[in-house]
Amino acid sequence: MKTKNNTVRGIVLGLMASAVAGFSAWQPTAEACSRILWNTNEFAVVVGRTMDWPESTEPILTVLPSGMNRDGGRLGSEVVVQDNPARWTSKYGSIVTTVYGVGSADGFNERGLAAHMLYLTATDFGPRDPSKPGLQAGLWAQYLLDNAATVEEALALLDTVQVVLAEINGHKSTVHLAIEDATGDSAIIEFVNGEQVVHHGREFRIMTNDPTYDEQIALLNQQDFSNPTSDTPLPGNVRATDRFQRAAYYTALLPEPTNEREAIASILAIARNVSVPFGAPYKGFGIYNTEYRTAINLTQKRYFFELTTSPNVIWADLTKFNLSPGAPVMLLNPDNIALSGDVTEKFQKASEAPF
Numbered sequence: 468m469k470t471k472n473n474t475v476r477g478i479v480l481g482l483m484a485s486a487v488a489g490f491s492a493w494q495p496t497a498e499a500c501s502r503i504l505w506n507t508n509e510f511a512v513v514v515g516r517t518m519d520w521p522e523s524t525e526p527i528l529t530v531l532p533s534g535m536n537r538d539g540g541r542l543g544s545e546v547v548v549q550d551n552p553a554r555w556t557s558k559y560g561s562i563v564t565t566v567y568g569v570g571s572a573d574g575f576n577e578r579g580l581a582a583h584m585l586y587l588t589a590t591d592f593g594p595r596d597p598s599k600p601g602l603q604a605g606l607w608a609q610y611l612l613d614n615a616a617t618v619e620e621a622l623a624l625l626d627t628v629q630v631v632l633a634e635i636n637g638h639k640s641t642v643h644l645a646i647e648d649a650t651g652d653s654a655i656i657e658f659v660n661g662e663q664v665v666h667h668g669r670e671f672r673i674m675t676n677d678p679t680y681d682e683q684i685a686l687l688n689q690q691d692f693s694n695p696t697s698d699t700p701l702p703g704n705v706r707a708t709d710r711f712q713r714a715a716y717y718t719a720l721l722p723e724p725t726n727e728r729e730a731i732a733s734i735l736a737i738a739r740n741v742s743v744p745f746g747a748p749y750k751g752f753g754i755y756n757t758e759y760r761t762a763i764n765l766t767q768k769r770y771f772f773e774l775t776t777s778p779n780v781i782w783a784d785l786t787k788f789n790l791s792p793g794a795p796v797m798l799l800n801p802d803n804i805a806l807s808g809d810v811t812e813k814f815q816k817a818s819e820a821p822f
Contacts (some may be wrong), residue, residue: 475692484820487627488658491700497581500585501710501741506651510724511766515734516583517742524566528799532560534792539602542633543569552599557613560790562770568821570605578616578648582608590641593661599629604640618652635651645674649765676707710741734762736817745775787811796820
């Protein structure tokens with residue numbers, strides 16, 4: 468495993484510091500999704516993401532209690548890791564947005580660790596090594612949310628399993644993962660040429676898609692955001708490199724929030740800025756519209772969700788759910804135009820766990 472927490476750190480830290488001183492699922496071969504972490508304000512650690520997709524990922528907001536037994540070799544009813552699948556019992560409860568009902572694309576746990584899967588064409592998990600427990604990629608994020616309280620713990624856990632490529636609905640799980648915790652620590656995890664590459668540090672705040680993170684940082688460093696004004700040129704297209712640079716620029720300029728409402732509004736504003744308009748004719752370019760956006764307050768443990776085709780933002784408070792072993796799995800379908808505001812009490816008991 469390669470860990471990059473010093474060499475490229477200086478590049479991003481220098482760029483962000485100079486900007487402030489001057490005044491970041493399963494998909495086909497397409498670029499999609501952005502993640503933005505705001506861990507530099509004094510109020511709360513907040514993070515937002517977009518999910519860009521050519522069809523509905525059938526997102527369901529799902530509250531999972533602790534004490535659940537999981538099989539990392541199963542993809543729904545199908546066994547995709549035949550030899551030595553990873554198996555575990557969850558230590559922590561979590562709230563997630565599921566993807567096709569067989570994995571978690573986004574979410575966080577009761578200790579304040581969050582995880583976000585985004586597409587990366589360059590992903591190569593390498594050949595299967597049966598000496599390590601195999602974890603199908605759709606449960607990569609959930610494995611960490613179930614078992615780790617911090618980024619440090621999550622990275623240590625990744626050395627004990629092997630992430631394995633899976634496929635559903637014709638979509639291969641060529642993904643990379645962003646994680647962060649309530650202290651503001653962050654990591655980007657990619658598999659390139661069969662080798663795990665980790666970028667670990669608070670400064671790794673933005674993630675989109677291809678090219679690999681090393682290349683994204685090098686391209687970002689070519690931009691001059693040292694004296695930002697209304698005349699500062701910004702890349703304005705919807706490709707991953709443009710979204711990465713635009714999100715980095717706006718994140719560096721966010722004003723200090725005085726309350727949660729301002730903090731979430733700021734992070735969602737950037738998520739909307741890097742979204743692909745619904746119904747836009749980008750399919751021929753290999754880029755798809757934004758299906759939904761999420762925002763998480765890791766300090767106060769609230770999850771915000773915005774379906775693109777709904778006029779309302781909804782949210783749920785994880786601290787108000789029963790997350791003890793044996794508690795029911797709770798579900799909410801966000802595709803309901805009548806939903807608005809705090810929907811914590813609107814979750815319903817699931818007849819069975821999705822995975």
